[in-house]
Amino acid sequence: MQTPPKLRAVALEHDGVVTAAEAREHGLDRSAVHRRVAIGDWVRVGPRLYRLADHPVTxxxxxxxATLSVGPSAILSGSAAAWWHGIVDDRPGTITVTAPRGRHGPPVKGVRILNRSLDDADVLIRRDLRVTGVALSALEGAVELGAEVIDSALQQRRITVERLEEAYGRRHRCVGAAEMGPMVALLESGARPAAERFAVAILDAAGIDGWVADHPSCGYEIDLAFVAHMLAVEIDGFAFHRDAGTFQRDRTRRNALIAAGWTVLNFTWADLTERADHVASSIRQALSVAA
Structure with missing residues (x-):
């Protein structure tokens, strides 16, 4: 009992998944669907939701x-949406799905369900699945996984700073907004000045002194220099601001400092905001080696 060719084509476009509504659209009533499940051609995977048995489970x-199991109006969200868009490489273990307010239904294994309303500007259809837009996906993905998610979206030119600011403006009173706000604020200046302030705060908190800011050497200014130890701490800021020319200038600068006898440590603002202990221990270790 073969699946109608047109319905099979739809299923293959939808990762092997068929909904009851799609089956009806292609002439299969409930009994026809049940027969295909009974003989093993289809596998029931959720309410009114089926998978072609011969399709790999990707x-x-x-x-x-997981998304459709929440409901026909469900929206893939958060870091899972960022993964669906191709912004991040790995799908998260727990998937976040937005459901309409007032949804009544059972929990779905491996799914975090958010009952909320989203602005139309923050929802789109990608590969025939409702998903949060790139800007909101990047922002919410960054709350879950770190600022590199935003950086990745910007480097890929999937979104602009302006679109991120607009998406944040629509969600600024909602869950996750407190974490999104500082990241959006840092984007306006490329994060460099703010990242330098983070670095100074980390050094102060760790009790590490003996540094000077903007120390001149080799025709450049070192962000934070421990002159007596010839240790240079350089702040990279957001990677999306680093085009090919900037990247080359930074490499030339680094090589010149190393050739002049400096030990150079580079940190991103994500290092500073999310891995402060690592930053402090790296600097402390480099100072002990140079002592």
Missing amino acids: DRTTTRI
Whole structure:
């Protein structure tokens, strides 16, 4: 009992997943669907939701099933949405799905369900699945996984700072906004000045002194220099601001400092805001080696 060719084509486009509504659109009533499940051609994977038995179970398959299991109006969100957009490489273990307010239904294994309303500007259809837009996906993904998610979206030119600011403006009173706000604020200046302030705060908190800011050497200014130890701490800021020319200038600068006898440590603002202990221990270790 073969699946109608047109319906099979739809299922293959949808990662092997078929909904009851799609089956009806292609002439299969409830009994026809049940027969296909009974003989093993289809596998029931959720309410009114089926998978072609001969289709591999991929990450996209399980993500689509998880989203549609929440309901027909469900929206893939957060870091899972960022993954669906191709902003991050790995699908998260727990998938966040937005459901309409007032949804009544059972929990879905491996799914965090958010009952909320989203602005139309923050929802789109990607590969025939409702998903949060790139800007909101990047912002919420960054809350879950770190600022590199935003950086990745910007480097790929999938979104602009202006779109991120607009998406944040629509969510500034909602869950996650407190974490999004500082990241959005840092974007306006490329994060460098603020990142330098983070670095100074880390040094102060760790009791590390003996540094000077903007120390001249080799025709450059070192962000934070421990002159007596010839240790240079350089702040990279957001990577999306670093085009090919900037990247080359930074490498030339680093090589010149190393050739002049400096030990150079580079930190991103994500290092400073999310891995402060690592930053402090790296600097402390470099100072002890140079002592």
